[in-house]
Amino acid sequence: MSPTRLNSITNNDFLLSNVRLETGFVYDEQQQVIATQTAIFDIIVTNGIIQQITKKAAISSAGLPNNSNDDLQKHSNNVDANGLLMLPTFQDMHIHIDKTYYGGAWQAAPWTGSIKDMISLEEKLIPKLLPNSQHRAELAIELMQSHGSTFARCHCNVDPVSGLKSLEHLLLALDNYKDRFNWEIAAFPQHGILYSQSESLLREAAQMDIDFIGGLDPTIVDGDAKKSLDIMFDIALDYNKGVDIHLHEDLPSGKAVMEHMIKRVKENQALQGKTFITHAYALAMLPPLELEHLAAEFAEYGIGIVTSVPIGQNALPIPTLLKHQVQVLTGTDNLMDNFSPFGLGDMLQKANLCAQLYGWTDEYRLNRALQMATNNKQTLPLNDQGQQVWPYVGADANFILVKACCSAEAVARLPKREAVYYQGRAIL
Incomplete structure (x- = not known):
């Protein structure tokens, strides 16, 4: 035959x-x-x-x-x-496809300065993106599939400008691929929980088909790290969701945020194994002993780190995290939007970047690096x-x-x- x-x-x-x-x-x-x-x-x-x-x-x-x-x-x-060699499919564990330019005309990122400047810019951009957001999300799913990803954790804006419309459009797009793709959704307050008064919106989103409650730089955006973090954790606990926060803050505030997160997760077993810190740039700035201590606590209480594997001074100490058996996941982050034009949607490329950044040039470590694409060592x-x-x-x-x-x-x-x-x- x-x-x-x-x-x-x-x-x-x-x-x-x-x-x-x-x-x-x-x-x-x-x-x-x-x-x-x-x-x-x-x-x-x-x-x-x-x-x-x-x-x-x-x-x-x-x-x-x-x-x-x-x-x-x-x-x-x-x-x-x-x-041909058979490999497991990949997982993109942090991607924004609800507000992408992908599928439209080329646009570089119009970086304007601080994160609050970017929030102001996005407040003007979101209404222009919403009419086509479902279609572009579908094109982004197809791009991920073309590179071998069959799963993604999608971070979706929940903010006063778009309300729940971005989330509704994303859910429609994902549902159209339910026989060919799997996903999780993080409700992401891109404009800050306190800064944009989005707590009620997050609570509404938590009653929809989502998996994680997000947060954003609770010190430099919201101005009150403890209050912002506690709202994020309380919503997650009230609705039995996980937590996945965007944390770009440097030292000392970045470390203080992570320590408070450890405290909350330690106190609430329901959050263990369901809490993630995305970006976590402050880890790259810690003295070795402080890094080792935090990594050990992340591992003990099931707090994972998610990274887009940035190149430069903010490169995460992934080898140290893996040594302590911290769950380290990778994602595209931005495909092509007002934050970055560089995302390819290719998780194998993220494994390749890790290998280059950390000198994994031998057969064994290159083999092990594949876990950065599958995001599941098993x-x-x-x-x-x-x-x-x-x-x-x-x-x-x-x-x-x-x-x-x-x-x-x-x-x-x-x-x-x-x-x-x-x-x-x-x-x-």
Whole structure:
């Protein structure tokens, strides 16, 4: 039976033949990882779930193993991967698609100075963006999908200018992709909780289909860090939501904000594992001992850090955070809007940036860097010890196919995503 094209499967029931999976590490005499082992497999997907994984043995004249399993050969839909590497799909854990210029004419970011200047500018821009915000959000979702992301945490403006309209438009856009994409939503008071008197709006948003309550620079924007933070946490607790705050503040206020957040999370177990600090630039400015102390507390109380992996003086101390087993997530942040024109919507690029910034040039650390794209270490093909842990029977058939020999090469070289599958359906 002739194989089906890689990206033409729409019924989530097929045989993926001749696909390359990572199987382990290769070590030198000093027990340093010097390469990644792979082998060719056949995988059966049924109802969007991986049902069978079969390693192939004999080598055919085409350089790919022959298949001796007649049941596999008889499968009605046979997609030949031709030795492409299978990777898990990616997650974009911080992106604003409710107010993007993406899909419209090119516009650079009209930076005007302070965050309050930007708020004033956005108050004028939002009414112009709202009429097309659903369509542009949909184009942004398609962009993320094209790079292999099948999940995003979307931060959506809740402010006196747009009210809940931005959120309503975003929910409509996401619902149109519910069979091809998954998401979380953070209700984000871009204009400040106190500064724009948005508490009541946030409480309304909390009763909609959202997952996180956000905040913004409670010292420099709201002018009262404790009051602002307590309102944010209280709303989250009242409506059983998580917390994800944008924190751009330097020292000393940035550290004080994080310490108060630790205090609130320590006091409320319901917030542990559901609280995130995005950007957290102050971490890059802390003396080493203070950084180690904060990182240990983040890990103890389940407070995660989300970053767009900025280049320059605000580069986060990600290696230290990972050493303490802090959950570190990456995201695009701005695709193309009044804050930045640089976002690509490509999480593999974020893994690549991490590798370049922190000197992860060897096989092992490049392999581990893939977690910065998947934002879930448990879905990496190999665990830290080099044991094959993904894909596995019973897993959702969410995967990417790329022309690379291993994860390390994919992170370093950023190959084209040849195909992207979500729950067994080709979405690219």
